[in-house]
Amino acid sequence: MRPLAPWLGIGAEALTLLLVLFAPTFWWLALLLHSIASYALAVAFWHQLPRRYKLPVTRSLWFLIALLWMLPVVGALGLYAGLVAGLRSPRSRLERSIRTITLAELPFSPPVIYASPPYSQGALRQIVRYAERPLKRLKAVMATRYMSAHEAVPVWSLALRDRVDDVRLLAYAMMDSAEKKLNERITELTEDLQEVPARQRAPYLKTLAALCWELVYHNLVQGAVRAHWLHTARRYMSQGLELAPDGSSQLLYARMLLAADEVMAAEAALYEAGELGVANDVLAPFFAEVAFRQRRFNAVREYLAESQRSGELGRDFAQVKAWWKR
Numbered sequence: 573m574r575p576l577a578p579w580l581g582i583g584a585e586a587l588t589l590l591l592v593l594f595a596p597t598f599w600w601l602a603l604l605l606h607s608i609a610s611y612a613l614a615v616a617f618w619h620q621l622p623r624r625y626k627l628p629v630t631r632s633l634w635f636l637i638a639l640l641w642m643l644p645v646v647g648a649l650g651l652y653a654g655l656v657a658g659l660r661s662p663r664s665r666l667e668r669s670i671r672t673i674t675l676a677e678l679p680f681s682p683p684v685i686y687a688s689p690p691y692s693q694g695a696l697r698q699i700v701r702y703a704e705r706p707l708k709r710l711k712a713v714m715a716t717r718y719m720s721a722h723e724a725v726p727v728w729s730l731a732l733r734d735r736v737d738d739v740r741l742l743a744y745a746m747m748d749s750a751e752k753k754l755n756e757r758i759t760e761l762t763e764d765l766q767e768v769p770a771r772q773r774a775p776y777l778k779t780l781a782a783l784c785w786e787l788v789y790h791n792l793v794q795g796a797v798r799a800h801w802l803h804t805a806r807r808y809m810s811q812g813l814e815l816a817p818d819g820s821s822q823l824l825y826a827r828m829l830l831a832a833d834e835v836m837a838a839e840a841a842l843y844e845a846g847e848l849g850v851a852n853d854v855l856a857p858f859f860a861e862v863a864f865r866q867r868r869f870n871a872v873r874e875y876l877a878e879s880q881r882s883g884e885l886g887r888d889f890a891q892v893k894a895w896w897k898r
Contacts, residue, residue, distance in 0.1 A: 577619075581612035581648070589645055610640035613648050693723045697730055706736040713742050721750045721790040729791075751792045758783050777812030778821050781805045785828060802832055819848035826858060835865045852878060 584605045591602040614636035618626060626632055640647050699712040713731045716724035724746070731743035761780050768776050784805035787793050793801055809825045826841035839862045842855055860875035 577612045578616040581609045581616060584609035584612065585645060585648065606644055607641065609648075610637050613640050613651075617651060693719065693727060696727045700727060700730045700734065700739075706734075706739060709734060709736070709739050710742060713739060713746070716746065721786070721792065724750075725791045747792065750790070751787065754783055754787055754792070774812045774816035777808045777815070781807075781809035781812060781821075781828075782824065784808065785824065788828075788831060802828065806832065817844075817848060819845050819850040822848050823850050823854070823858070830858070830861060835862055838862060 588602045588605040588609060591598050591605070614633055617636050618633050621632070636651070639651055643650065696712045696715055700709050703709045703712070709731070713727065716727050728743040728747045731739050732747075734740050734743070758780060761776060761783070765773070765776050765780070782805075784801045787801045788798055788805065806825070806828045809821060809828060813821055813825060822841055822845035826838045826845060829835075829838035829841055839859070842858055842862065846852065846855055856875045856878045860872045863869070863871035863875060
């Protein structure tokens with residue numbers, strides 16, 4: 573039946589067409605031949621369908637018979653061209669999965685990665701102060717991410733007075749983030765301090781004092797808040813030195829006293845730091861600062877002369893030393 577079905581269908585359909593054209597009185601015979609042709613062509617087309625369209629057999633076959641019966645002659649050609657041929661040769665899965673992507677252009681040269689920020693603090697401050705374009709000022713504030721907080725704070729402070737909201741908000745966010753990190757660390761250590769054994773309290777106290785001092789030294793806090801953290805730093809460091817005195821912590825304690833304008837106590841702390849092993853070369857600049865505040869200017873010159881540290885070119889200490897030794 574399968575090999576003969578298409579020929580039987582074509583023959584019956586041809587006889588149907590002849591009866592309709594030349595013997596219309598035999599319409600009943602034409603209708604019978606058209607039904608036979610529809611069944612035979614439906615069987616032939618059904619075998620040509622892909623497997624997933626053959627099932628269920630009854631519905632699939634009757635669907636084809638109905639189409640062929642309702643569309644005599646041209647229905648067979650249209651059904652074969654539009655349905656059977658289309659289903660047998662769909663687009664391949666590989667063709668559908670292909671996407672045309674335009675080749676991206678490679679950069680002309682690799683980006684330059686600097687070991688240190690290409691802009692100094694002074695250059696960034698000048699950009700924030702005088703640059704006309706807000707985007708350039710914004711990029712200057714972004715560049716402070718690679719700086720220490722002590723160097724970045726002057727740039728942030730200047731950007732906080734910028735006329736553009738984005739620049740002000742970015743500077744505030746960066747400054748707030750730096751302060752928040754230190755506060756969180758201080759809170760964690762303060763909570764752990766209650767459970768630390770007595771023999772291990774000294775390192776905890778000195779670390780707490782150093783963290784509190786960073787808030788003051790980096791100018792992240794001002795006014796009454798600065799006074800609070802400076803007092804807290806001195807208290808922790810004093811307690812730590814009582815438990816385990818050492819030269820570097822004693823020097824840091826002296827710097828805290830200088831920041832609190834307790835010059836006499838700071839001088840005494842510097843002498844104690846020297847006794848604990850801190851080199852005179854390290855102590856000399858701080859003794860010079862004490863002498864300057866006490867208006868003993870000749871002593872300032874002597875202390876600066878003793879110091880072998882030249883200081884980094886352009887930094888405050890190098891400038892003071894160069895000016896004072898003239």
